[in-house]
Amino acid sequence: MNYKTIYRTYHVANRRLQAGTWIQIIDGSEGDYLKSIIAGFKEHDLDIRSLPGEIFESIRERKFDRIKELIESIDRRLVDAPEWLALSSLFIALGRYHIALLLREIAMLRIEDYEGRIDKWLIADLIIGKKIERKELDSIIPFLKWTRLMRSACGISVFNPKFQQVLKTCDYSPVDEEDQKFLDLVKNKKLAIVGPLKLSAQEENELAEFELLAKLNDLEYFVQEQENSKRIPDIVYYTRKREAALNDFKGACKSCPTFIVGKRGKQAFAQSGLRSHYRKLDDYNAYTLNGGLNMIPRMIIDIAFFKPQELKVFGVDLYTSLNFDKGYGGIQQTDWKVVFDHFINHDLITQYKVMQGLYENGIFTADGRLEGIMQMGVGKFLDFFEQKFQEVYY
Numbered sequence: 001m002n003y004k005t006i007y008r009t010y011h012v013a014n015r016r017l018q019a020g021t022w023i024q025i026i027d028g029s030e031g032d033y034l035k036s037i038i039a040g041f042k043e044h045d046l047d048i049r050s051l052p053g054e055i056f057e058s059i060r061e062r063k064f065d066r067i068k069e070l071i072e073s074i075d076r077r078l079v080d081a082p083e084w085l086a087l088s089s090l091f092i093a094l095g096r097y098h099i100a101l102l103l104r105e106i107a108m109l110r111i112e113d114y115e116g117r118i119d120k121w122l123i124a125d126l127i128i129g130k131k132i133e134r135k136e137l138d139s140i141i142p143f144l145k146w147t148r149l150m151r152s153a154c155g156i157s158v159f160n161p162k163f164q165q166v167l168k169t170c171d172y173s174p175v176d177e178e179d180q181k182f183l184d185l186v187k188n189k190k191l192a193i194v195g196p197l198k199l200s201a202q203e204e205n206e207l208a209e210f211e212l213l214a215k216l217n218d219l220e221y222f223v224q225e226q227e228n229s230k231r232i233p234d235i236v237y238y239t240r241k242r243e244a245a246l247n248d249f250k251g252a253c254k255s256c257p258t259f260i261v262g263k264r265g266k267q268a269f270a271q272s273g274l275r276s277h278y279r280k281l282d283d284y285n286a287y288t289l290n291g292g293l294n295m296i297p298r299m300i301i302d303i304a305f306f307k308p309q310e311l312k313v314f315g316v317d318l319y320t321s322l323n324f325d326k327g328y329g330g331i332q333q334t335d336w337k338v339v340f341d342h343f344i345n346h347d348l349i350t351q352y353k354v355m356q357g358l359y360e361n362g363i364f365t366a367d368g369r370l371e372g373i374m375q376m377g378v379g380k381f382l383d384f385f386e387q388k389f390q391e392v393y394y
Helices: 019-027 033-040 054-060 066-072 080-094 097-112 123-134 138-144 151-153 159-167 177-186 201-207 240-249 267-269 295-304 336-345 348-360 368-393
Strands: 190-194 213-214 235-237 261-262 279-280 308-313
Touching: 033 159, 054 066, 066 097, 080 097, 080 261, 080 336, 080 348, 097 123, 097 348, 097 368, 123 138, 123 348, 177 279, 190 295, 201 308, 213 295, 235 295, 240 261, 240 267, 295 308, 295 348, 336 368, 348 368
Parallel strands: 190 213, 190 308, 213 235, 235 261, 261 279
Antiparallel strands: none
């Protein structure tokens, strides 16, 4: 049998698999599993024909312990790092997160093989991402000249303040008038990021200690009958889909946020009629190894660029619950399958490692629930979701 498996990705540098295809494969797993997997692959740049066919036979037969043994016995040089990362994404789709972590670690070792022979920016991105995660500070400098996004290169100092010592040319300077206004708003201020979860009364009270409030996908400020005591966020970040929904309100907010930060661009935002300043969110995905970042870590990184005095995160638990606040963009995610679907495009291992790195390096502090998650470690974090996946699908 020909085990040619070439993956179609949204973006080669981040190797995000097509979530809908994989969820269909999982849902239809009672049939010919191997046939379903091969049918789900689309041609792109990634080819793992060199790997043993036993891996895919073992997937069909659900022999995941056997797969782990096979992977550990394979010469990592059989395929390149993007292929190892694509395989990691496959096992995320299958709910076998510890196998995905193993494959990600093999990819990291494979990336080390490239350090002496860079010939394109994609390889440099992989090397830089690996060095950020492993805190290899001094050896990162030679690879920065290959990067496509100098602002993202400067953003390395956000991941770890010690990078600022080696990135002496990366003091942030605004790129336009709106950037300058955002800098004036945020610099040296105490700022709270409020995520999608319901807050306790104690947490709500603590927010009063912060000068600025940033929220995600918030639409509550559009409610015309809102209570006068309801605090309007100073900054709201939007995903692309939620940002498009702003046009439905035609500027009808009593008190608009000072800043909207989105993905669609200033021209598209102008159609909303909102009386807010607008910034387009930068791309911080270049060095995350696998999968695009969720909005919360992107908010943290983006705000940290502008040097707040303090940055604390409330109402975030990295999807370990579905306790979403009703004001979160009108979305009520009550189905764990939606979460597992989300993990395929937004690799949960990458999310955890980036968030934990930002937390450990003092970029932000956290409320009690997120603090506990940051301290549990990636192994226990994956244990939780692997068990939950089994409960949902089996």
